[in-house]
Amino acid sequence: MTIKDEILELATKASEASREVAKLGSNIKNNALRLMADELEAAKVHLQEENEKDISAGEANGLTSAMLDRLRLSDKVIKSMADGLREVAALPDPVGEVLGIKKRPNGLQVGRVRIPLGVIGIIYESRPNVTADAAGLCLKSGNAVLLRGGSEAIHSNMAIAGVLAKACKTAGVPSSAIQVVPTVERAAVLEMLKLPELIDVIIPRGGEGLIRFVVENSKVPVIKHYKGVCHVFIDSAANLQMAEDIAFNAKVQRPGVCNSMETLLVDKKIAEEFLPRIYKKYKEAGVELRGCPLTKKILNEITDASEGDWGAEFLDLIIAVKVVEDMDDAIRHIEKYGSLHTESIVTDDYGRAQRFLRDVNSSTVMVNASTRFSDGFELGLGAEIGISTSKLHAFGPMGLEELTTKKFIVYGDGQIRE
Amino acid sequence: MTIKDEILELATKASEASREVAKLGSNIKNNALRLMADELEAAKVHLQEENEKDISAGEANGLTSAMLDRLRLSDKVIKSMADGLREVAALPDPVGEVLGIKKRPNGLQVGRVRIPLGVIGIIYESRPNVTADAAGLCLKSGNAVLLRGGSEAIHSNMAIAGVLAKACKTAGVPSSAIQVVPTVERAAVLEMLKLPELIDVIIPRGGEGLIRFVVENSKVPVIKHYKGVCHVFIDSAANLQMAEDIAFNAKVQRPGVCNSMETLLVDKKIAEEFLPRIYKKYKEAGVELRGCPLTKKILNEITDASEGDWGAEFLDLIIAVKVVEDMDDAIRHIEKYGSLHTESIVTDDYGRAQRFLRDVNSSTVMVNASTRFSDGFELGLGAEIGISTSKLHAFGPMGLEELTTKKFIVYGDGQIRE
Numbered sequence: 001m002t003i004k005d006e007i008l009e010l011a012t013k014a015s016e017a018s019r020e021v022a023k024l025g026s027n028i029k030n031n032a033l034r035l036m037a038d039e040l041e042a043a044k045v046h047l048q049e050e051n052e053k054d055i056s057a058g059e060a061n062g063l064t065s066a067m068l069d070r071l072r073l074s075d076k077v078i079k080s081m082a083d084g085l086r087e088v089a090a091l092p093d094p095v096g097e098v099l100g101i102k103k104r105p106n107g108l109q110v111g112r113v114r115i116p117l118g119v120i121g122i123i124y125e126s127r128p129n130v131t132a133d134a135a136g137l138c139l140k141s142g143n144a145v146l147l148r149g150g151s152e153a154i155h156s157n158m159a160i161a162g163v164l165a166k167a168c169k170t171a172g173v174p175s176s177a178i179q180v181v182p183t184v185e186r187a188a189v190l191e192m193l194k195l196p197e198l199i200d201v202i203i204p205r206g207g208e209g210l211i212r213f214v215v216e217n218s219k220v221p222v223i224k225h226y227k228g229v230c231h232v233f234i235d236s237a238a239n240l241q242m243a244e245d246i247a248f249n250a251k252v253q254r255p256g257v258c259n260s261m262e263t264l265l266v267d268k269k270i271a272e273e274f275l276p277r278i279y280k281k282y283k284e285a286g287v288e289l290r291g292c293p294l295t296k297k298i299l300n301e302i303t304d305a306s307e308g309d310w311g312a313e314f315l316d317l318i319i320a321v322k323v324v325e326d327m328d329d330a331i332r333h334i335e336k337y338g339s340l341h342t343e344s345i346v347t348d349d350y351g352r353a354q355r356f357l358r359d360v361n362s363s364t365v366m367v368n369a370s371t372r373f374s375d376g377f378e379l380g381l382g383a384e385i386g387i388s389t390s391k392l393h394a395f396g397p398m399g400l401e402e403l404t405t406k407k408f409i410v411y412g413d414g415q416i417r418e
Numbered sequence: 419m420t421i422k423d424e425i426l427e428l429a430t431k432a433s434e435a436s437r438e439v440a441k442l443g444s445n446i447k448n449n450a451l452r453l454m455a456d457e458l459e460a461a462k463v464h465l466q467e468e469n470e471k472d473i474s475a476g477e478a479n480g481l482t483s484a485m486l487d488r489l490r491l492s493d494k495v496i497k498s499m500a501d502g503l504r505e506v507a508a509l510p511d512p513v514g515e516v517l518g519i520k521k522r523p524n525g526l527q528v529g530r531v532r533i534p535l536g537v538i539g540i541i542y543e544s545r546p547n548v549t550a551d552a553a554g555l556c557l558k559s560g561n562a563v564l565l566r567g568g569s570e571a572i573h574s575n576m577a578i579a580g581v582l583a584k585a586c587k588t589a590g591v592p593s594s595a596i597q598v599v600p601t602v603e604r605a606a607v608l609e610m611l612k613l614p615e616l617i618d619v620i621i622p623r624g625g626e627g628l629i630r631f632v633v634e635n636s637k638v639p640v641i642k643h644y645k646g647v648c649h650v651f652i653d654s655a656a657n658l659q660m661a662e663d664i665a666f667n668a669k670v671q672r673p674g675v676c677n678s679m680e681t682l683l684v685d686k687k688i689a690e691e692f693l694p695r696i697y698k699k700y701k702e703a704g705v706e707l708r709g710c711p712l713t714k715k716i717l718n719e720i721t722d723a724s725e726g727d728w729g730a731e732f733l734d735l736i737i738a739v740k741v742v743e744d745m746d747d748a749i750r751h752i753e754k755y756g757s758l759h760t761e762s763i764v765t766d767d768y769g770r771a772q773r774f775l776r777d778v779n780s781s782t783v784m785v786n787a788s789t790r791f792s793d794g795f796e797l798g799l800g801a802e803i804g805i806s807t808s809k810l811h812a813f814g815p816m817g818l819e820e821l822t823t824k825k826f827i828v829y830g831d832g833q834i835r836e
Contacts, residue, residue: 023777102798108787110797117809200809221639221810242832249834357827359441369526369830379528379826380520391535391618391823392639393811405809408797409775412787414660416667
């Protein structure tokens with residue numbers, strides 16, 4: 001069978017399964033999720049044997065230790081996949097929720113009801129735990145899922161999918177509700193992107209290169225975020241201790257993720273007082289600062305920021321620092337260099353806090369909090385399938401609801417149009 | 419200036435304007451909408467002179483009388499554009515609505531607030547009234563709009579846009595919030611579709627050919643509906659008088675629009691009683707019936723339905739009629755041939771009514787009502803920018819809310835992540 005035919009067959013099976021999954025009651029889905037969790041833990045030895053094949057191949061192919069680390073199905077990762085599935089089982093089921101039925105003057109009762117999207121395609125890179133995490137969220141939201149992981153994780157992904165499919169079958173869920181594309185050929189991704197009649201949305205998860213490839217080539221709608229260039233703005237009316245804590249936490253607590261801060265903006269009125277304080281803490285933590293000329297006047301040991309540093313996603317212990325005229329100047333900087341991910345203001349000024357929340361265009365806007373809270377779990381969605389930095393369908397962290405849509409339902413008693 | 423540069427300049431101006439429009443208060447927007455309405459009426463003579471240029475060119479180019487009719491800015495059409503703008507002014511402003519702030523265990527207060535999408539691109543065909551209708555909805559929802567109408571309506575569209583832009587300026591709205599692409603070159607559409615950084619969504623309105631062209635070529639997300647193949651299913655427990663009224667109304671009241679019925683499905687248990695009744699009414703109204711073999715056994719004068727008649731969007735006084743085994747058979751037929759637009763069941767059976775609402779996948783599902791109610795105004799959205807038959811972002815008729823998205827807002831008091 002050609003790759004084209006193979007993907008077409010998988011997508012057709014997913015589309016058929018999606019009709020069944022959409023109708024499943026919450027109990028069946030939750031039982032399946034809990035069984036999936038139990039079976040993953042029970043299959044630990046098998047999963048780790050299969051994972052070892054990927055690890056060995058990765059070592060032979062010269063993957064970095066960071067990449068091998070992401071690839072590894074350690075005991076901890078397996079437990080976390082299982083716990084994740086149990087947590088998703090405990091979340092409310094979004095499917096079937098009826099939103100506000102209203103009566104029209106002619107007596108028609110019109111409402112909307114939440115329904116699954118249908119078939120979700122997930123295209124991701126090296127972490128095999130995404131296989132279980134994404135499958136759980138898609139099943140709970142009544143969707144079928146077609147998973148296409150990185151070629152370097154193929155044995156791990158197939159093993160996980162095998163366990164999940166078996167658990168589904170036992171629990172009364174169509175086993176083709178969760179399928180992993182069983183080929184490492186890159187062409188398989190392209191074939192998925194050509195099937196808008198069978199796949200309702202593609203969610204790519206990985207580096208900017210992967211995401212641009214998917215967007216460039218997809219006939220299926222894509223929900224994505226390219227990168228996270230998050231800003232913290234320290235306002236002139238900030239509590240400077242709070243500002244120090246937030247600026248430190250947002251950069252240092254986990255620098256390699258998209259919701260960490262990449263650029264610190266400081267109001268010039270408090271720059272001379274604030275910058276030396278935060279510099280001391282950053283220095284102790286090994287953070288490299290790259291400053292604008294005004295920052296450099298205050299912290300003369302640090303590196304000059306180049307134009308490329310504004311808007312850079314360092315994902316590392318590096319930060320660009322800029323002294324700004326005022327909040328409007330900060331907002332203009334964010335508009336020019338930001339990535340619509342997450343921005344935070346630290347201030348005790350009521351009016352500016354409210355105006356920052358209103359005028360900043362990003363998908364998450366915060367007052368007096370670390371940007372690191374910008375994920376689905378921390379914001380109360382229960383879990384996260386990804387983050388969208390484009391405005392259509394979803395903007396910001398995406399949970400179960402973002403894997404659904406709404407249809408209109410109309411209760412009539414014989415109405416016809418005049 | 420090349421077309422590429424021209425479109426880039428228009429889109430850049432729209433993008434800049436969109437930041438301003440997003441912040442406008444409801445009063446300014448509503449005043450602008452009412453002024454736009456007044457000025458359109460005041461400019462009637464000018465609009466009709468410009469329209470006459472399009473009409474003459476259209477006659478010279480051999481447009482059909484139906485096409486010329488759609489093109490004409492009659493007194494009635496101008497009044498209806500003005501009244502439409504006044505109605506939009508009277509609708510609630512969706513922008514800034516805060517949806518359910520919740521407190522997290524760490525004290526963060528997390529909510530979502532409705533914000534405009536940004537820049538909307540509308541690509542449409544011959545009706546110049548779309549220029550005013552779409553501009554009004556986009557402005558009210560805080561968006562900038564770039565309008566690209568049919569080349570045959572270019573003088574009319576430019577004249578309308580000129581009046582609207584002038585009214586905007588007087589009312590304090592940036593005049594580049596509403597722009598018409600001033601060229602008839604087809605290449606202008608392609609250039610719009612290449613600008614995902616400047617245009618947030620494209621809404622094509624017109625025939626299936628236009629829409630497929632846009633979808634095939636767009637790097638900007640597209641919200642569209644290809645066609646409306648609406649079904650009415652007459653259940654065995656239907657009130658046959660109601661069934662007759664609804665089946666007649668859904669086909670005959672306005673056959674040329676997407677929410678009219680194209681296929682009638684009849685449960686075999688009542689087919690012998692029902693079909694002769696509806697046939698009599700259809701025949702009087704000049705409706706051509708194309709029947710399945712079982713229908714033909716009952717109504718032997720009518721034409722045989724060919725495979726192509728199932729799923730056809732006739733937009734005319736033609737209907738395909740099929741006798742089905744039961745509701746499940748009807749649903750399978752809809753799944754196979756439908757376009758996810760609107761389906762209605764006529765029944766007095768409670769269980770089947772509920773199951774039809776649940777199991778039919780279309781964007782609007784009705785019980786005991788004519789499919790002709792499937793539009794934004796009739797369903798209570800106040801107005802309609804279009805209909806989506808794909809599930810992402812919006813599904814079904816789209817009103818003001820569907821021209822917005824939601825961002826997260828977070829009120830903290832110094833929270834950092836552990």
